[in-house]
Amino acid sequence: MNHSRSRRNPTREPDFPTAKPPSPGGSSGGGAGAAMRLIVPLQGVVQGRGGLILGSVIPGALYYFFQLYLKRCRSAKPNSNPPSPSSPSAQLADLSRSSSRSNLSSRGSVGPVRVSARANSIAKPNASPYYIGLERASEDPYDRFDNPDGIMQLGLSENRLSLDLIETWILENLERSMIGGADGNLNISGIATYQPFDGMMEMKIAVAGFMSQVMGTTVSFDPSRLVLTSGATPAIETLCFCLADQGNAFLVPTPYYPGFDRDMKWRTGVELIPVHCRSSDNFALSVTALDQAFNQARKRGQRVRGILISNPSNPIGNMLNKETLYSLLDFAREKNIHIISDEIFAGSTYGSEEFVSMAEILESEDFDKDRVHIIYGLSKDLSLPGFRVGVIYSFNTSVLAAAKKLARFSSVSAPTQRILISMLSDTRFIQRYIETTRERIQKMYVAFAAGLKQLGIECTKSSAGLYCWADMSGLIRPYNEKGELELWDKLLKIGKINVTPGSACHCIEPGWFRCCFTMLAEEDIPVVIKRIQRVVET
């Protein structure tokens, strides 16, 4: 994605058309290809077929690809194996390759008109094990009775443990809440007509109240600082559009949720710079590491616009304490950048630790709230991913104004808002739901972690989220990303369980896996453990 470099000129010259980028399998194969491309345009120079211009672009193109190659080398894992097709750097190369391909064909040829480079790249099947695993598991889903040999889905962080509570509420209250009028007559105009794109005020009030309740009422949220979107996915993309220009970057501690690569980069042109956290620190975030990454980016000429943290963390499941949040705020102030805090798992806590929201930290600060923005949603804490409700919460009025306008592209459906206004306003039900769901998550976590421990697999100490961060590094051969992906593949094909390998989350240490346990019933845990055991013993 190099639109920032494109110049509109009458000859429609592409930016970097001529040299083929290095292929993911290694640079030697790409080198021969690059040589061929070098020769052909030079022939053009000699024969005067417009090659003069192309010939002058080649050195620039080669220089660009040399930089790209160096960048990939820097971000490669500390092992000698070539990156597998699923690595993010391969995806980056894929992006440039497809856009250069489309530029090639637009170079004065008479082929059929193309779709955008973006579409070509996005349309391709996703090579990341995160997505491959999700797809396989959905094609052959495990069911205790109907399909006991199916694939068990431990790769999707969805909470099915307390759906029964919501189902009961819906059955008892739904119809009345959606279109019932005060006089008992149906009145559809309240949901049929155009509503504010960033959500009805009643919905914002209800959601603000829910957020406060779910985070332990230690902090209150102002409904006028909310923008509602159809899910947290558009919420984060919208924030990126507001805070960063194409080519700018965000620092993201690793390991991180694989979806960020799609949500934050696809259409915005923003880059993500991983800031590696390690098991020796329990994957804690260090400001030193952030500082290093920031300075390195500056040296590369890359402008960092902010830090993206997920708190509680996905995929680790730990929470940031007040001290860390304060130091993050100080760091952001010093560098004059934003903080995006993705707090979507705030209500899915199960330990004794209390969750601390960025909003709580800012309540005690008198200034500089303009740089903090919170992402939230009802997909995890309320188990309603299908209803599509996401939140941008910001203290910055300009960001809110821009996000409100952008919300037209991803609004929450009105009938759904009506139902949720009713449900979230039933605070007694919500309280019961929050308490019950926490108990159930904790029960599952304890049982699951114990089961893994029996196999000698330890999990990081965590107190939130719908998953464990399991250390299977002792089970992989060789001790690198290739070994990790081989184990992932075995678990999927032989063990018939889908888990998310750490490399898909950009974890710098091989052998870690995210295992979601809230899609299972308690009776399924022994089945999972047995299946892992089967794989481990082969």
Place this chain on the structure above:
Amino acid sequence: MLSRKARLDAHGEDSSYFLGWKEYEKNAYDDVQNPTGIIQMGLAENQLSFDLLESWLASNQDAARLTKNGESVFRELALFQDYHGLPDFKNELVEFMAEIRGNKVNFDPRKLVLMAGATSANETLMFCIAESGDAFLLPTPYYPGFDRDLKWRTGVELVPIHCSSSNGFKVTKCALEEAYQQAHKLSLNVKGVLITNPSNPLGTTMGRDELNDLIDFAVAKKIHIISDEIYSGTVFDHPSFISIMEALMDRKLQDTDLWSRVHIVYSLSKDLGLPGFRVGMIYSNNETVVSAATKMSSFGLISSQTQYLLSKILSDKKFTRNYLKENRKRLKTRREMIVAALRNAGIGCLKSNAGLFCWVDMRHLLSSNTFDAEMELWKKILREAGLNISPGASCHCSEPGWFRICFANMSEDTLNLSMQRIKALAERIQQCRRGRVTHQDSGCNSRRRSFSKWVLNLCSYDREPDR
């Protein structure tokens, strides 16, 4: 601290189209509470057939309760976030779309991509088809929201295809070619043409010849055609609606290159009067577009609950057939009402057969044949007659004096009142024009001066309208 996109005015929301909205918000008409307030005639919303939907819901408790034959389907819906969309819903949608086109065209649900509203669908298509800096040609006048939806985040440029009243604002071969050349003069790479058929704001459907000229043009230039057919179910009079797909099939172009460069945008906001539900879609014969758009729909998925409810409504074929018929009848009646009332006021309209609005000719009321005079007239209509309507300039019309007036978003009484007001104003203006220079004239001037300051104050107001 903010991105360039967030800071700039590329959202296009400072045009008069949106200013009138803001004024309406501050002083909205209510027949009881505020009978002298501003009547909203700039919103293309269909409120005429709510009763039909309400009675359906009353007799189909299952759908609203998320149960199927008494069994709850809630669990599946709560967890359903597959960007391929609810299969039942898509199957019903393609049948509904075919029904609207007299079953002359069939649609494949696998080529349908669901989005949260046509606004989202249009933007996503741009992301899929064009690079930043590419251009799309649009016949004028066009829906003001396109300036925002198609351009803002995508970086795409829009180049107008000028249509004139001399031929009823039809798109001509000449105009197409001129627009194409203009784009080249601006060094823009033309990616395609976007038509709205039936047209917003004209309310007319494109004829066979027009469609054929467009097809020939797209074949010759090897570009895309996007047909926004969001008003296809509101065609209440002759000539009948011809979808771009039908036009292509009639010319047996299914196996040509062009087939995979034609895309339709649709929505249930106008035809079913459900803009609050946020249901839009892209239909494309291009596999890459379908695949990319499907994944991009993650940024605007439709709530599963809404998909389920609508799949139930649309599966009731008797209901949908009756709804379409009855709705069209009501729209036709409304249109006849407003046309007659305007004629009575000495104001003509473009002959239209679809849509929720009229394209009204007030050129004779302009003080001069300029857009400044049009703005002056618009302000008079807003301030003196208390009506918010859309001036042609906001729709990029090349001739001053045309206005879009919506008629389906209010009661009959309110419509009658609005027509009385406009008649009164038209008469006043004609009197003023007849050279009677009284204190009214200087009054007109001072009102104009204070008005501009007041309009500037509005610019900071932050509320959005829509089609």
